[in-house]
Amino acid sequence: MPHTDMSEREQxxxxxxxxxxxxxxxxxxxxxxxxxxxxAHEINNPVGYVYSNLQSLETYLGDLFRLTDAIDSxxxxxxxxxxxxxxxxxxxxxxxxxxxxxxxxGIERVRKIIAAMKDFSYVEDEAFKLANxxxxxxxxxxxxxxxxxxxxxxxxxxxxxxxxxxxxSQLNQVVMNLLVNAAHAIEGFGRITIRTRQDNDxxxxxxxxxxxxxxxxxxxRIFEPFFTTKPVGKGTGLGLSLSFNIIEKHNGRMDxxxxxxxxxxxxxxxxxxxxxxxxxx
Amino acid sequence: xxxxxxxxxxxxxxxxxKRLLRPQGWEIHGFTDVEEALGSLREHNYAVIISDYxxxxxxxxxxxxxxxxxxxxxxxxxxxxxxxxxxxxKAINQAEVYRFLSKPWDEHEIVAAIKSAIDLHLLRAENRHxxxxxxxxxxxIRAREQELLRLExxxxxxxxVMRDDDGSVLLDDDEPR
Ligand SMILES: Nc1ncnc2c1ncn2[C@@H]1O[C@H](COP(=O)(O)OP(=O)(O)OP(=O)(O)O)[C@@H](O)[C@H]1O
Ligand SMILES: [Mg+2]
Numbered sequence: 132m133p134h135t136d137m138s139e140r141e142q143x144x145x146x147x148x149x150x151x152x153x154x155x156x157x158x159x160x161x162x163x164x165x166x167x168x169x170x171a172h173e174i175n176n177p178v179g180y181v182y183s184n185l186q187s188l189e190t191y192l193g194d195l196f197r198l199t200d201a202i203d204s205x206x207x208x209x210x211x212x213x214x215x216x217x218x219x220x221x222x223x224x225x226x227x228x229x230x231x232x233x234x235x236x237g238i239e240r241v242r243k244i245i246a247a248m249k250d251f252s253y254v255e256d257e258a259f260k261l262a263n264x265x266x267x268x269x270x271x272x273x274x275x276x277x278x279x280x281x282x283x284x285x286x287x288x289x290x291x292x293x294x295x296x297x298x299x300s301q302l303n304q305v306v307m308n309l310l311v312n313a314a315h316a317i318e319g320f321g322r323i324t325i326r327t328r329q330d331n332d333x334x335x336x337x338x339x340x341x342x343x344x345x346x347x348x349x350x351x352r353i354f355e356p357f358f359t360t361k362p363v364g365k366g367t368g369l370g371l372s373l374s375f376n377i378i379e380k381h382n383g384r385m386d387x388x389x390x391x392x393x394x395x396x397x398x399x400x401x402x403x404x405x406x407x408x409x410x411x412x
Numbered sequence: 413x414x415x416x417x418x419x420x421x422x423x424x425x426x427x428x429x430k431r432l433l434r435p436q437g438w439e440i441h442g443f444t445d446v447e448e449a450l451g452s453l454r455e456h457n458y459a460v461i462i463s464d465y466x467x468x469x470x471x472x473x474x475x476x477x478x479x480x481x482x483x484x485x486x487x488x489x490x491x492x493x494x495x496x497x498x499x500x501x502k503a504i505n506q507a508e509v510y511r512f513l514s515k516p517w518d519e520h521e522i523v524a525a526i527k528s529a530i531d532l533h534l535l536r537a538e539n540r541h542x543x544x545x546x547x548x549x550x551x552x553i554r555a556r557e558q559e560l561l562r563l564e565x566x567x568x569x570x571x572x573v574m575r576d577d578d579g580s581v582l583l584d585d586d587e588p589r
Binding site (some may be wrong): 173177178184185186190226236 | 421422423424427428429431435466493494500514515516517518519527
C-alpha cells in the first residue's frame with residue numbers, strides 16, 4: 132500500500148535526520164573539548180603570573196602599611212627611616228610599576244582569548260543579511276589604520292560586487308585578521324593589496340602582502356588554533372583559525388599562497404547567496 | 413648561597429616567580445631560552461631547577477633530562493599549565509622530577525616545594541660528601557694493607573713484631589707471656 136510506504140519513508144528520513152543532528156552535535160563537542168584543552172593551557176600561563184603577582188602585591192602592601200602605620204607610632208624620623216630601609220622600599224617602588232604592567236598584559240591576553248572564544252561559538256541572533264562587502268572593508272581599514280599606516284601602503288583593487296548574503300561584522304573581523312597578519316609579516320615598509328571581484332555566483336576577496344612569506348612547513352598549520360610564530364605574548368595564534376571558522380560558516384572557502392621572501396596572498400571566495408537551509412520551505 | 417634556575421619561555425612568568433621568591437633570599441637565575449639555560453649549567457651549581465612543561469624550542473622534560481646529566485644533584489621540578497596525567501607521568505618517568513607544580517601556583521605551595529627540594533639537594537650533597545670521605549679512607553686503608561703485605565714478604569714476620577708491656581721490641585722467637 133503506497134500509504135504505509137510513505138510513512139515508513141518519512142520515519143526513516145526523520146531517524147536519519149536525527150542521527151545527523153547527533154553526529155553534528157558530537158563533532159561540535161569534540162571540537163569544543165579540543166579547544167578547551169588548548170585554551171586551558173593558554174589561559175593558565177597569564178593567569179599564573181597575574182595570580183602570583185597579586186600575592187606579591189599583598190606582601191608589598193603589608194610592608195608599605197607597616198611604614199605608613201608607623202607614622203603615628205614611631206618615636207623619631209630615624210625609626211621611620213629604618214623601617215623604610217627594612218622593607219626595601221626602593222625595590223618595592225620600582226618593582227610595583229613592572230608588576231602592574233605585566234599583570235595588565237596578562238589580563239589583556241586572557242580577555243583576547245575569551246573574546247575569540249565567543250566568536251567560535253555560533254551567535255544565533257546575528258543573522259545573515261544582504262550587505263556591501265566594500266563598505267565592510269572600508270570600516271575595517273578605519274579600525275586598523277593605526278597598525279597599518281607605518282607598515283604599508285594599502286592598495287585597493289576593487290571590482291564590481293553585488294551585495295552578498297553574510298554577517299558583515301564577522302567578515303570584517305576576517306579582513307581585520309588578514310590585514311594585521313599582513314602588516315606583521317612586513318619588515319620595514321611594504322604594500323598590502325586588497326582585491327575583489329565577482330566570479331559567477333561567488334565573490335572573491337584577496338589580501339596580498341609583500342612581506343616575509345610563510346615557510347613551507349608552516350603552511351599546513353597556520354589555520355590551527357594557537358599556532359603562531361610570533362613571540363610569546365604577541366600572537367595568540369587564533370586569528371586565522373577564527374577566520375577560517377567564519378568563512379566556513381558562510382559556506383565559503385579560504386586558501387593561501389605564499390612564497391617565502393616574496394609575500395603571501397590569502398584568498399576567500401564566498402557565495403553571493405547562502406544556500407537555503409533545510410528547515411526553510 | 414642556594415642557587416635556583418627557572419626556565420620558562422614567558423618572561424612574565426619568570427619575573428612573577430622571582431618577585432614571589434625574593435623574600436627567601438635564594439639566588440635566582442631565570443631563562444627564557446633553553447640553550448642559555450643549558451649553558452649556565454656549566455657555570456653554576458644549582459640546588460633546584462624548575463622548568464616549564466611546554467616551550468617552543470624544547471619541552472621541559474627533555475630539558476630536565478639534559479639537566480639531570482649535567483647536574484645530577486640539582487633537584488628537578490616541573491611547572492606546568494597543562495596538569496594532564498600524561499604529561500605528569502612522562503615528567504616523572506623520564507626526567508625523575510621531584511614535584512609537578514601547576515600554573516597558576518600558590519605562594520605557600522611553591523615555596524614549600526622548593527624548600528623541600530633544597531633539603532633533598534643538601535641531603536644528596538651531604539651523602540655524596542660522606543661517600544667521598546668513606547672512599548678516601550678505604551683507599552688509605554688499602555694502601556696501608558698493601559705496604560704491610562710487601563714488608564711481610566721482604567721480611568717475613570716483621571709485621572708481627574712482638575712487644576712487651578712497656579712497648580719495647582722482643583727479639584727472641586718465643587711467644588710473649
Ligand atoms: N600574511 C602573512 N605573512 C606571513 N605569515 C603569516 C601571515 N599570516 C599568517 N601568518 C603566519 O600564520 C601564523 C598564524 O596566524 P594567526 O593570525 O592565526 O595567529 P597570530 O597572528 O600569530 O596571532 P593572533 O591571534 O594575534 O592573530 C602567524 O603566526 C604567522 O606565522
Ligand atoms: Mg593574526
